[in-house]
Amino acid sequence: MEDKYNPKFIEPKWQKFWEENPDLYAAKDDSKAEKRFILDMFPYPSGAGLHVGHVESYTATDIYSRYFRMRGKNVLHPQGFDAFGLPAENYAIKTGIHPQKTTEKSIKTFKKQLGSLGLSYDWSREVNSSDLDYYKWTQWFFLLLYKNGLAYKKKAKVNWCDSCKTVLANEQVEDGLCERCKNPVRQKDLEQWFLKITDFIEDKVTRGPSSSKITPGLLSGLEKIDWPESTKMLQKNWIGRSEGTIVKFLISNSPNSPNKIPNSKFPISNEISNSKIQSPKQYLEVFTTRLDTIYGCTYCVVAPEHGLIKKYEESIKNKAEVEKYLESVKGKSDLDRTSAKDKTGVELKGIKVINPFTNEELPVWVADYVLSQYGTGAVMAVPAHDTRDYDFSIKYSLPVKEVVISLEKAKNQKSKISAKGGSASGRKNQNDNLKLKTKESFTDDGILANSGEYSGLTSEEAREKMAEWLEENNLGNKKINYKLRDWLVSRQRYWGAPIPIIYCEKCGTVPVPEEDLPVKLPTDVDFLPTGESPLKYSKSFQNVKCPVCGAKATRESDTMDTFVCSSWYYFRYADPKNEKKFASKELIKKWLPVDLYVGGAEHSVLHLLYARFFTKVLHNLGYIDFDEPFLKLRHQGIILSEDGRKMSKSLGNVVNPDDEVKRWGADSLRIFEMFMGPLEDMKPWNTKGIVGVYRFLEKIWKLQNKIHLTSNSLNKIQNPKYQIPNKSQISNDQNGKLDILLNKTIKKVTEDIEAMRFNTAISSLMILANALEKEEGVYLIHYTLYLILLSPFAPHISEELWNKLGHKDLIFKEKWPEYDSALIKDEEVELVVQVNGKVRDRIKVAADISEEEAKAMAISSGKVENYTKDREIRKVIYVRGRLVNIVI
RNA sequence: GGUCCGAUGGCGGAAUUGGUAUACGCACGACACUUAAAAUGUCGCGUCCGUAAGGGCAUGUGGGUUCGACUCCCACUCGGACCACCA
Numbered sequence: 001m002e003d004k005y006n007p008k009f010i011e012p013k014w015q016k017f018w019e020e021n022p023d024l025y026a027a028k029d030d031s032k033a034e035k036r037f038i039l040d041m042f043p044y045p046s047g048a049g050l051h052v053g054h055v056e057s058y059t060a061t062d063i064y065s066r067y068f069r070m071r072g073k074n075v076l077h078p079q080g081f082d083a084f085g086l087p088a089e090n091y092a093i094k095t096g097i098h099p100q101k102t103t104e105k106s107i108k109t110f111k112k113q114l115g116s117l118g119l120s121y122d123w124s125r126e127v128n129s130s131d132l133d134y135y136k137w138t139q140w141f142f143l144l145l146y147k148n149g150l151a152y153k154k155k156a157k158v159n160w161c162d163s164c165k166t167v168l169a170n171e172q173v174e175d176g177l178c179e180r181c182k183n184p185v186r187q188k189d190l191e192q193w194f195l196k197i198t199d200f201i202e203d204k205v206t207r208g209p210s211s212s213k214i215t216p217g218l219l220s221g222l223e224k225i226d227w228p229e230s231t232k233m234l235q236k237n238w239i240g241r242s243e244g245t246i247v248k249f250l251i252s253n254s255p256n257s258p259n260k261i262p263n264s265k266f267p268i269s270n271e272i273s274n275s276k277i278q279s280p281k282q283y284l285e286v287f288t289t290r291l292d293t294i295y296g297c298t299y300c301v302v303a304p305e306h307g308l309i310k311k312y313e314e315s316i317k318n319k320a321e322v323e324k325y326l327e328s329v330k331g332k333s334d335l336d337r338t339s340a341k342d343k344t345g346v347e348l349k350g351i352k353v354i355n356p357f358t359n360e361e362l363p364v365w366v367a368d369y370v371l372s373q374y375g376t377g378a379v380m381a382v383p384a385h386d387t388r389d390y391d392f393s394i395k396y397s398l399p400v401k402e403v404v405i406s407l408e409k410a411k412n413q414k415s416k417i418s419a420k421g422g423s424a425s426g427r428k429n430q431n432d433n434l435k436l437k438t439k440e441s442f443t444d445d446g447i448l449a450n451s452g453e454y455s456g457l458t459s460e461e462a463r464e465k466m467a468e469w470l471e472e473n474n475l476g477n478k479k480i481n482y483k484l485r486d487w488l489v490s491r492q493r494y495w496g497a498p499i500p501i502i503y504c505e506k507c508g509t510v511p512v513p514e515e516d517l518p519v520k521l522p523t524d525v526d527f528l529p530t531g532e533s534p535l536k537y538s539k540s541f542q543n544v545k546c547p548v549c550g551a552k553a554t555r556e557s558d559t560m561d562t563f564v565c566s567s568w569y570y571f572r573y574a575d576p577k578n579e580k581k582f583a584s585k586e587l588i589k590k591w592l593p594v595d596l597y598v599g600g601a602e603h604s605v606l607h608l609l610y611a612r613f614f615t616k617v618l619h620n621l622g623y624i625d626f627d628e629p630f631l632k633l634r635h636q637g638i639i640l641s642e643d644g645r646k647m648s649k650s651l652g653n654v655v656n657p658d659d660e661v662k663r664w665g666a667d668s669l670r671i672f673e674m675f676m677g678p679l680e681d682m683k684p685w686n687t688k689g690i691v692g693v694y695r696f697l698e699k700i701w702k703l704q705n706k707i708h709l710t711s712n713s714l715n716k717i718q719n720p721k722y723q724i725p726n727k728s729q730i731s732n733d734q735n736g737k738l739d740i741l742l743n744k745t746i747k748k749v750t751e752d753i754e755a756m757r758f759n760t761a762i763s764s765l766m767i768l769a770n771a772l773e774k775e776e777g778v779y780l781i782h783y784t785l786y787l788i789l790l791s792p793f794a795p796h797i798s799e800e801l802w803n804k805l806g807h808k809d810l811i812f813k814e815k816w817p818e819y820d821s822a823l824i825k826d827e828e829v830e831l832v833v834q835v836n837g838k839v840r841d842r843i844k845v846a847a848d849i850s851e852e853e854a855k856a857m858a859i860s861s862g863k864v865e866n867y868t869k870d871r872e873i874r875k876v877i878y879v880r881g882r883l884v885n886i887v888i
Numbered sequence: 889g890g891u892c893c894g895a896u897g898g899c900g901g902a903a904u905u906g907g908u909a910u911a912c913g914c915a916c917g918a919c920a921c922u923u924a925a926a927a928u929g930u931c932g933c934g935u936c937c938g939u940a941a942g943g944g945c946a947u948g949u950g951g952g953u954u955c956g957a958c959u960c961c962c963a964c965u966c967g968g969a970c971c972a973c974c975a
Contacts, residue, residue: 230892230969237891240974288975301975343973374974381975387889388973483974604970675913677901682968686900692913760902763912770912832908837956839908877955882907887955 005701007665010800015115024810025120027076029587036073037591038065039570039630041599041607042080042127045106046087050113051647052673052685055657057598057636059670060679060756062119064596066792067753069120070816076591077120078573080127081107084135084562086164089495092527099495103130113658117666118795120812125576129565134572135497136518137582138565141614142489143500143511148207148621150196151489153509158488160188166492167192193499193558194486197609200616201239201482207620215620216627218612226632228680234604240483245291245467247380247476248283249300249353251312252361284308284353284364287375287481291470292462293382294357295451296403298393301345301365301379303372304329308364309348317350322366329368343369343392355380356475357452357466367392375481383441390441404446404459487610489561494525494534496559504546504553513547519555533557566607567614570594570629588624597630600638608633634756639673640684647685655685667794668694674758674793697797699769700790704801706778739823741771742782746819749789758793765790780805788814832883833858835867851878858884 018024027035038061043054065077081103088099088106107128114121127134145151159168163183173185202217216224219239222232284300302308304326309316316322325346345367352361369388370379383393384402393400445459454462470476490499498519500512512519522541525534535541535557546553568582574591575583593615611629619627640646641653648654660669672690677683745768752761768786772778784805791798791811802811826847831854833841841863845854855876858864868888875887 233892234970237971242974244975286975290975369973369975371974379975386975388975391973481974601969672913675900681894681901683900686914689900689914696913759900760912763902766912830908834907834956837907837954842908875955877907879907882904883956885907885955 005698005797007667007697007796008662011116011118011666011796014796014799015118018118018120019115022123024812025077026122026124027078027591028074029590031074033072033074035076035591036065036068036596037076037570037573037594038068038596039077039573039594039598040079041597041603042082042129042566042569043110044082044085044087045103045110047091047102047106048649049106049109050657052639052655052657052660053600053636055117055669056639056673056679057600058114058117058119059673060634060636060758061596061598062117062670063674063753063758063792064756066120066795066812067816070788070792070812070814072815076125076573077122078125078127078576079114079119079121079123080125080569080573081110081129082562082566082569083107083128083130084496084559084565086166086493086495089493089527092495096527098523100130116658116661117670120795125573127569127572127576129497129562129569130495132518132520133577133579134569135565137572138497138560138568139500139512139517139519140514140582141568142497142560142564143514143517144621145195145617146501146511148617150199150617151193152196153191153193155189155191156194156488157187158190158192159185160190161185167488167490190490192488192490193501193556194488195564195613197487197613198482198484200613200620201241201484204616204620206622215616218609218616221612221616221628225628225630227630228601228633228635231601231604231608231633231635235609238484238605238609240481242289242481244287244289244375244479244481245463245470245476246376246479247286247288247291247294247356247470249286249355249362249380251282251284251308252352252354284378285376285476286378286380287479288380290382290385290459290463291466292445292448292451292454292457292459293385293403294355294380294466295448295454296382296384296401297355297358297362297380298383298399298401299363299365299381300353301367301370301381301389301392302348303370303377304366304368305372306366306370306377308351308378309366312348312351315350316348318346318348322346322348325366343367343388343395345369345392345396347396356470356473363398365392365396373485374483385441385443387441387443401450402442403448403450404442404444405449406442406444406446409446487561487613489564490558491561492533493559494521494527496562497565498535498541498559499556501556502544502546502553503556504549504551506551507546507548507553510546510548510553516547533559535559563606563610567610570597570611585623592624593626593628594630595632597633598636601635604635634679636679637677637681637683639676640682642685642687644684655687660690664690664694665697665796667697667797671697671762671793675762677759679756679758696766696769697794699773700786701797701801703769703772703778703783703786704804706772706775707780707783738771738775738779738782740826741768742785743819743823746785746789746817747824750816750819753792762793765793785817787811788817829881831858831881833861833864834883834885835864836887837885840864840867847881851880854878854884859886 040058040061043050061077065075069075083103088102091097091102092099111123129135129138142151159173160166161168161178161181161183163181164178167188167190168178168185173179176185177183178185197218200215200218203220204215204217206213206215219236219241222235225232284302286300288294309322309326313319325344328344345365348364348366351364353364354361365381369392370377379389381389381392381398382403383389383398383400385404390400392398448454448457448459448462451457451462454465457465467476467478471478498521500517500519502510502512504510522535522538524540525538527534535555542554542557544553544555545551571583571588571592575581575587578584578587608630615624615629616627618624638646639655641651641655643653645651645653657669660672664672668690672693675693676686676689745764748764749761752758752764765786772782772786787798787801787805788811791802791814795812798811828844829847831843831845832839833843841858841861843857843861845857849857855878859868859873859876864886868886871888873886873888877883877885877887879885
């Protein structure tokens with residue numbers, strides 16, 4: 001009786017076996033073999049369990065891991081759980097069930113689901129960021145940063161979510177809304193802990209024992225790592241480095257204004273020089289990347305929060321109007337403020353500044369399109385060359401003055417000028433031209449005009465020269481600005497790692513001594529959010545003795561952003577049980593950095609930037625000798641639902657991997673998800689598609705009945721340890737074709753796995769299976785090698801069939817086959833014969849045919865002669881093994 | 889608005905990186921097996937003309953480079969992702 005492929009039976013059987021033999025997948029700390037650290041982003045154990053996106057990336061790393069194990073590498077392929085976080089706490093608020101309980105339960109479900117997929121994790125190294133033994137080290141990291149001046153507390157305007165009642169990092173605010181609950185975020189002043197990530201943007205001299213070394217910064221470090229270009233670009237943009245200049249605009253009518261401007265290039269106007277006041281000069285500092293446009297500056301704008309307004313309160317003549325405006329801005333949420341396309345502002349009447357280059361007196365406006373946090377919170381407005389300033393100038397009828405013209409325009413004018421033969425008329429012409437063009441701003445670099453001695457220079461040259469002049473005269477300096485802010489890590493939440501700080505009335509801020517770690521999360525808390533951390537109301541937690549003086553003191557009641565926990569977890573896998581250190585130096589050296597990291601692109605900035613920061617800190621302090629944690633990074637693409645939309649509970653179009661495993665088996669689900677398309681691509685689910693993969697596995701199952709022995713191949717059968725037949729063996733062998741195909745498949749599958757092109761690897765396995773199936777009988781050697789190639793993709797069926805062949809050992813203990821390069825070359829090839837690039841014939845020739853012979857054969861081909869008749873052959877192009885192109 | 893990416897049959901996608909476009913899978917159609925259906929197997933499956941042999945046209949649109957372009961260059965159209973008043 002023929003047995004049928006039955007994943008329901010064989011998959012649990014092998015999963016049980018693997019579970020009972022955890023050593024099979026364990027990474028060996030003491031092995032001398034070359035290591036491979038292959039890592040998945042550890043999941044947040046949500047109550048919803050695993051989704052198909054998890055399956056996609058976990059299968060990819062599993063295939064990769066299994067492949068490298070078979071290549072004799074010492075593979076570290078661990079998994080763990082990012083277990084702290086808001087959802088569990090929110091659930092606790094709703095139900096009163098402690099987050100620890102729900103988290104434990106979710107983790108159990110997750111592990112069961114992961115097990116049902118046949119993933120080859122080394123569970124002996126599991127980490128859980130909410131475990132005491134884990135967050136002890138998260139706190140240790142905080143102290144490390146604190147002790148090195150990289151963690152500090154300051155009062156700051158923070159993003160506050162009224163619904164979550166907590167602070168959010170800039171990165172967690174989307175469109176002015178809370179990333180999690182979509183509530184509008186508002187600004188609030190709070191004392192908060194920050195980590196100094198901005199210290200590591202640029203390269204940095206190390207502080208560790210070898211202080212002559214450099215820690216490459218977050219920017220330059222991107223250059224040497226194998227990450228998707230788009231991800232690197234996102235990080236670069238997020239860091240937002242821009243080179244510019246600080247320019248000091250003299251506040252001309254301040255109570256302390258000087259009577260003249262030193263070093264000005266222009267005679268000072270009477271109005272200003274007659275001013276009587278003679279005391280320290282007051283300046284408005286602006287930041288600009290377009291210093292070359294400064295002759296076109298027609299006013300300045302400060303942010304509503306800018307200090308100037310308060311300082312010169314008395315000089316402002318339209319105080320009521322300004323105050324009203326400031327009030328209206330304050331009422332706006334971040335969303336209103338950034339989504340408003342219409343720019344608003346009010347002139348600060350009575351305040352004037354002086355452009356250091358032109359000596360013109362300019363009005364100052366306040367407007368909320370200028371951001372207080374960026375640069376100096378003040379800008380010079382050049383309507384002719386900045387779209388925002390242009391919009392604003394149109395609305396409030398402010399002058400527009402063009403001072404940069406495009407290269408082509410400059411050329412045209414030059415020819416006009418020379419045609420007219422006089423520079424005087426030329427200049428006039430130029431001015432006319434400038435006045436005409438006020439429909440929109442020209443924001444590109446170009447050639448300067450109307451810019452005094454700088455006219456005629458390119459923008460780039462002008463920026464250089466102008467900055468020099470400013471520096472010489474103490475009126476400004478070059479400055480690099482970044483969008484990236486320091487990382488705010490305080491959260492007014494319970495379910496996170498407590499910040500290990502104690503506040504003593506006498507001693508002030510005191511770090512918890514290392515030997516007192518961990519600072520344990522108390523259990524006597526009420527989860528209902530109050531705007532303060534629930535820890536604040538736990539007596540057992542709050543009241544402590546000051547570790548320095550022993551006096552009564554209180555603990556910091558905020559917990560850390562969960563991204564702190566996930567910034568270092570990959571180190572812990574190297575040495576997960578260490579009680580003395582976050583990981584020992586030797587084991588870090590053995591396993592890290594991570595060779596392959598796979599996870600969602602949504603982490604392109606947050607987690608991946610923070611993790612790099614932590615690694616750079618450790619490098620800088622001499623703990624480790626590498627400075628990038630993840631050498632190679634790949635993202636799995638989002639799997640859409642069948643209708644092309646995103647899967648979501650509310651749309652009811654979520655595919656549950658459990659259902660698919662139940663129906664088709666884990667092997668089918670694994671292969672199907674890999675076969676859908678390139679790993680990184682976004683692709684829709686196709687319910688019917690998995691059937692094809694199931695049929696493919698069924699086909700392989702049935703092939704076992706075709707294994708047969710011919711007299712020709714008897715030697716192979718008698719020797720159960722297979723070997724690839726050599727060329728002389730196959731020359732008499734009817735199945736020589738299959739040997740060639742098998743070798744080609746070995747090559748293709750090997751190369752594709754290494755490049756993570758799993759979809760084409762599977763396709764080539766299907767082609768070989770189809771070819772084997774067409775044969776009346778299949779050689780054992782072919783089948784044996786086939787199963788080995790299949791095993792990383794479909795571990796259960798491969799192991800079962802291997803076992804049925806009578807092997808005592810497991811298939812994944814087998815060596816990955818090498819292909820025979822002599823056997824991947826066809827003896828005969830099909831040459832395409834083209835006439836003028838169009839295919840007209842195909843001829844079979846020996847693979848090693850000479851160029852002359854090939855050309856001659858092609859030309860004499862009957863079909864070709866129809867086209868070449870009566871025409872002269874001008875040229876013949878030969879591409880070895882591919883084609884002959886006859887040009888007539 | 890900016891930046892980046894992409895566009896190939898009815899669908900997911902392949903194409904040795906400038907050399908046979910549409911591999912592999914799904915869907916579909918015909919046939920075989922069956923009382924019937926399912927399953928399975930065989931064949932077909934870009935499009936147009938043609939009984940056929942064969943030929944024309946096709947990789948979003950238009951142009952260019954080349955003996956030869958899905959692949960390189962220019963312009964445009966559409967779609968997606970990210971950022972979004974960062975001076």
